Amino acid sequence: MSAPALSVSHVSKEFTLYHNRAMALKTRFLGLFHADKRQQRERFQALTDVSFDVGQGQSLGLLGHNGSGKSTLLQVIANILTPTSGHVIARGRVAPLIQLGVGFNPELTGYENVFLNASLYGFRNREVRKRLEAIVEFAELSRFIDSPLKHYSSGMQMRLGFAVAVHLEPDIVLADEILSVGDQAFQEKCLAKIAELRRNGMTLLLVSHSPDQVNKFCDYYIRLDKGRVIEEGRITHKDARPAATPNVRLVHPPETRGK
Numbered sequence: 001m002s003a004p005a006l007s008v009s010h011v012s013k014e015f016t017l018y019h020n021r022a023m024a025l026k027t028r029f030l031g032l033f034h035a036d037k038r039q040q041r042e043r044f045q046a047l048t049d050v051s052f053d054v055g056q057g058q059s060l061g062l063l064g065h066n067g068s069g070k071s072t073l074l075q076v077i078a079n080i081l082t083p084t085s086g087h088v089i090a091r092g093r094v095a096p097l098i099q100l101g102v103g104f105n106p107e108l109t110g111y112e113n114v115f116l117n118a119s120l121y122g123f124r125n126r127e128v129r130k131r132l133e134a135i136v137e138f139a140e141l142s143r144f145i146d147s148p149l150k151h152y153s154s155g156m157q158m159r160l161g162f163a164v165a166v167h168l169e170p171d172i173v174l175a176d177e178i179l180s181v182g183d184q185a186f187q188e189k190c191l192a193k194i195a196e197l198r199r200n201g202m203t204l205l206l207v208s209h210s211p212d213q214v215n216k217f218c219d220y221y222i223r224l225d226k227g228r229v230i231e232e233g234r235i236t237h238k239d240a241r242p243a244a245t246p247n248v249r250l251v252h253p254p255e256t257r258g259k
């Protein structure tokens with residue numbers, strides 16, 4: 001049995017919230033200039049003891065209300081955030097479709113940014129050149145590709161970021177709300193591309209508010225609430241891949257859920 005593509009083990013993430021600004025304004029309003037101006041800090045637990053494995057070629061949907069910790073978890077997995085405790089192992093090339101366009105340079109052209117962005121994924125220029133036409137065509141930016149990125153709309157920048165990420169043969173795609181990329185026609189194209197990569201054996205972690213989208217693209221789901229896994233399960237649908245490779249290991253037995 002091959003190792004899981006993604007192992008998330010006991011991941012917790014704590015943020016520090018600062019309240020000094022609000023206090024200073026309040027004390028000023030009350031004329032209490034000599035009141036206590038010490039910075040107040042509060043610890044905020046965004047994720048608590050999250051664990052799961054995703055087998056190669058499997059896909060997992062992350063559901064949960066606003067603020068439940070989905071994006072934080074994705075950013076920990078993408079190595080954008082460091083967990084306070086626990087760890088993540090990703091086996092293969094990871095394409096984080098989050099914060100698309102981060103790493104772009106607004107002064108460089110779209111063309112130059114493709115190379116810049118691809119180098120962040122560890123691609124050599126030679127390899128990028130082979131895929132350049134497909135990337136530009138997918139992003140529908142051929143007219144603008146020699147213009148500086150600062151003249152692109154935010155939607156155009158996201159399209160370019162998405163196109164680069166999905167054309168670099170990722171083994172694992174981390175997607176946060178795919179549907180927010182571009183207009184409706186482009187969103188459908190993105191979803192079709194994700195479906196194509198899935199058929200070719202890519203592992204997918206999909207954050208979504210849409211149970212329909214998770215049902216369509218995922219084999220398993222977990223639901224987060226206040227940073228904890230409160231629900232998990234297998235999705236049975238006609239396109240589900242056979243579970244020949246290790247499946248999502250759901251590690252929260254029912255008696256511990258929600259605690």
Ligand SMILES: Nc1ncnc2c1ncn2[C@@H]1O[C@H](COP(=O)(O)OP(=O)(O)OP(=O)(O)O)[C@@H](O)[C@H]1O
Nearest residue numbers: 015016044046064065066067068069070071072073
């Ligand atoms: N850098 C940060 N500093 C402090 N708190 C943060 C930080 N990033 C996220 N949080 C908090 O962590 C919690 C989880 O946020 P997160 O963005 O992961 O939620 P989410 O489930 O993705 O929400 P949404 O569905 O609205 O995108 C929220 O309460 C948020 O305010």
